[in-house]
Amino acid sequence: MKRSLVAICALMLVAGGCSRESKPQPVSLQPTASGTAIVESSGGKQIGYIGMPLDQPVVVQVNGASGSAVAGAAVYFSGPAGVTFTPVSGLTDSSGQVTSTVSLGQQAARYKIVASTPDASGKKLELPLDEIALGYQQTLGAQLNGQYCIRCHDPESTPLRVSNMDNLSAKPHPFTEGDALNKMSDADLIAIISHGGPALNKSAEMPPWGYTLSKSDIAALASYIRAVADPPYESGGLVYAQK
C-alpha cells in the first residue's frame, strides 16, 4: 500500500516536472524567397508601458530589387533582454509583410528592437525600430498630460477631444518635438510648467500649473516629456539595445 502511494507520488512529481519544462519548440522557417530591403510598415516609435504589449503590432515589409513586396521571405525579430515578440519570426505573406506583437521589458526606457531578413547571399538586412516604455513616473505624467496639457499641445483632434492648438497665437510644442524641447534644461521645463510662459519670457497663453498640480506631478510631467521626445532627449534615461 505504502509503496504504491510512493510510486504514485513519484510519478506525479515526474509528470509535473516534465510538463513544466516543456517549452514551445522554435519553428524553423523554410523561406521560399529573399528580398533586398526590409522596411517598416507600421508600429515603430510607439509609446507603451513596462512589461505590456504595445497597442499596435509591429509590421515590417520585405521588398525585392524592383521595390515590390516579396512573399515567403524569412523575418526575424530580436531585441534587448525582456522584450518579447509573438511571433519571434515568420515568413512574409502575399503582401510581403510580417506582423508581430511586441511586449517591452520591465524598465522604463527606450528599446531598440531589430527586424532582420537574410538577402540572397545570406547577409542579414536589418531594420532598427525604437519603442518607448513608460514606467511609474512617466505613466503619471502621461495621465496628467491627457487631463491638462494635450488639448493645446497635441494638434490631433478626435471627436471626443478637439484640439485647441489652432486657437492660440503662440503655437505650443507637441511633447514629441525633441528638436525644440531637448534644448530646455530640466529646471527651465519645470519652471515653465509651474509658473507659466512668462517665467521664460514666453506667451502667457501657457498658464501656471504650480498652484494646481503638486511638485511631484510636475516632475512626472517633465519626465514624460523627456521620455517621448523625438529625437530622443540625450540624458533621457536608458536606451536598451542588444549587446
Place this chain on the structure above:
Amino acid sequence: MKNQLKAVWQFFFGDSARAFGSASLILLALLAISPAKNHFSQWRHYQKQYLHLIRGRADAVTLERHFQGGIQQIWIPEQQVTDRCTTCHLGLKEASLADVSAVAFRKHPVVPHSLTEFGCTTCHRGQGAATTVEEAHNSTEQWEQPLLPAKYIEAGCGQCHLEKQTATPFLNQGRDLISSNGCTHCHTIKRGDGTYILPDDDPPSLKHIADKTTREWIYAWIKDPQAYAGTATMPNYHFTDNDARDISAFVMAQSTPLQPPIQPLQTDTKPAADPAAGTSLYGQSFCASCHAMQNAAGSLVGGNVGPELTGIGTKAKPEWLQDWVANPDHYDPQTMMPHYRFDATQVATLVGFLESKTEPDFVANVHLEPATPVQIEHGKRLVMENGCASCHEINGIKKPENFAPELTRIGSKPLSQLLFVEGVEHSLPGYVAGKIRNPRAFGPSLKMPQFNLTPQQVDAITTALLAQTDRAQTQPPAMRIASVQQTKYEPAGHAGQLMGDLRCLSCHMINSHGGDMAPDLTWEGTAVQREWLVQFLKNPETLRPALIRRMPKFNLTDQEINTLADYMMTVYQTPQFDRDSLPVSEFTPAVVEQGRELFYSKFACQSCHIADYAKDKGYIGPALAGTGKRFNAAWVYHWLQDPRSLRPGTVEPNQHMTDDEAHSLTAFLMSLNSTGSKEAPKK
C-alpha cells in the same frame, strides 16, 4: 589491488600518529565547508560586482562610503516586512546610478514611497527574507508568492490604495471593468476597508420581457450577444441550439404582462417614416450622449451609458418602443434614462426612426416551433444552473447566493490550490488571466461564460484582482487610502420628484451622488442667476462648443421650470460666501477696462475661453460671452481666486492672482452680456 589499498591505508592510518594527523586534516576540511559556503555565496558575488562597478565611476568615493557589506535588512514589523533585497540591490537609493544597465544595481525609479518606510515586498511581493535570487524572486515550495511581473505592478498599489489614483491607469481600468462587466453579480469581492466592489452594468429585468421583444431575438441573443451588438456586455455562454431554444422558451413563459399594460401603437400617430425628422430629433435630444449607434460608414458614434441602438428595430417591438420613449419609468422604474416629455408626434417620429435601425440578418435564420412544457421545464433548469438570476430578475427564480467563488483574496491564492491546463503559464497571474481570457478552457463543464475583452482589458482586470491579497485584508487600517464612496443623497420634495423623473443624477453630481458626465450642481444656486437658469432649462444653450455630450431639452412646462429653479437657487448654495456679496454696481468702467487688459494680456484667458465671439476662439473652457447674464459676481470672484475650492477636480488652473486682479477681472467678465451663442468652428 588489495595490496595497493592496504598501502594507502597504511600511509594515512598506519600508526597512531599518522591516524591522528589524517583525522585532523579531514576535520579541518569539514570545518572549512561552512565558511567557504558563506564566502562563495551568491550575495557576496553581487556585492563584489557592485564594488567593481562603482570603482570605475566618477563619484566612486561617495558611493563607496554609502556601501555597507554583509546582509542588509529592512525590518518593519507592523507591515510584516523583513526584506533583505538590499543585500544585492545595492544602488536603489543612489541617484547617480540611474543609468546603470544591470537591473540589480540601478537606482529605483521615482515612486512616492520610500524604501525604508515600505520595504520592497509590500509592493513587489517575493520572499523578502531570502538571500538567493531563486528563492527571493521565484515561487518555491515553501514560498508561493513570487515577484509580481512589471505588467501587473499596479496590483501592488491596489492593496492599500482603494481610491482612483492618476498614476495607476490599469488598476483603475481593471476595477472599472470588474464593475461594468458585472463580475461581482456572481463573485463577491471585498475591499480591504470592508466595502464591496459593486456591479454597475445594470442588467435588465426579464419579468416582462415578452412585452419588449420576441422569442426569436432572445434565442439569437443568448446564442451570441456580440453578434447583435459588438458593445454588448452580456457574455457568451456557448449554449447549444437546443439549450438556447429551451431557455428562450422558459424566458418567454415566465414573462408576465406589464401593469398597467403597454398600449398598442397609436393609429393616428403611426411611426412616421420620416428619416430626416427622426435623425434630427435623435440628434437634438442628445441620445448619442448615452447611446452608441453605427453610422453609415460603419463606425460607432455615441456614449456607452445606455445600450447600443444599431439594431434596436430588430430587438424591440414598436409598441414597447413607443411606451419606453414616452416614459421609460413605466417599464423600468430603475432606469437611468430620463423622462423626456415628448409629445405624441415626437414619440412617433423617434419610434419610426428607431424601428428603421434593424439588423435583419440577426434573426433571419431563427425558426422556432412553439415551446413544449418539457422544453420550458428544461429551460428553467438551465437558467437555474447557469445562474442567470444572479444578474437578471426572473419570475419564480431567486437570486442565487454566492453563485461563484469569492475573489476577495485571489491575489494570495497558493499555486498548489490551482488547477492548470495546457497553454496557461504556471503562475498566479497566468492562471487569473487565463481564466478571464478563456474560462471554458479550464473544463467544458465550467459555468463561467466567455466575456468579450481585449488582451489589454484582460491584463487590466488581472491587475485589479491581483491586488486582492491577504495583506490588503489584514494590514493595519492606517495603511489604507479609502475608496471614495458616493453618498445616497436625493433631492427632496416636489422638486426632488421632478429631478428624479428627469434623472438629473444620471449625468450631474449633487452632494457627491450622481454621474460625472455633466457639471457638478452642488453649488449651482450660488453660481448662477435665477433668470439665466430658467432660460437654460427652457432651452439649453451650448456652453462648451467643443463638447459632443450636451444637456438635452426636456419640454418642461413653465411651472416645472419654476419649481426646479426655486429649489436649486434656495438649496444648492455654498456656505463659503453669500452670492450677493459683490454687487455689480461697484464696478466702474475703469476697473472693467483693467480687467479686460488682464483677461487678454496677463492671464491670456482667451486661449481657453471666448469673451467675444467675433475675435476669441479658445474652446477648452465654457464660453464667457454671457457671463454678466449667467453668473453672480461673487461666484466669479471666488472662482478666479481658487477654482478648486468651488469645484474640486476642475481643469482650470489656479492663476494665483491678487484680490485686486480678481476684482478687475470679475468686473470685466460681468460686463459681458452677449446673448447669442455660436458654434465654434470645428475641425
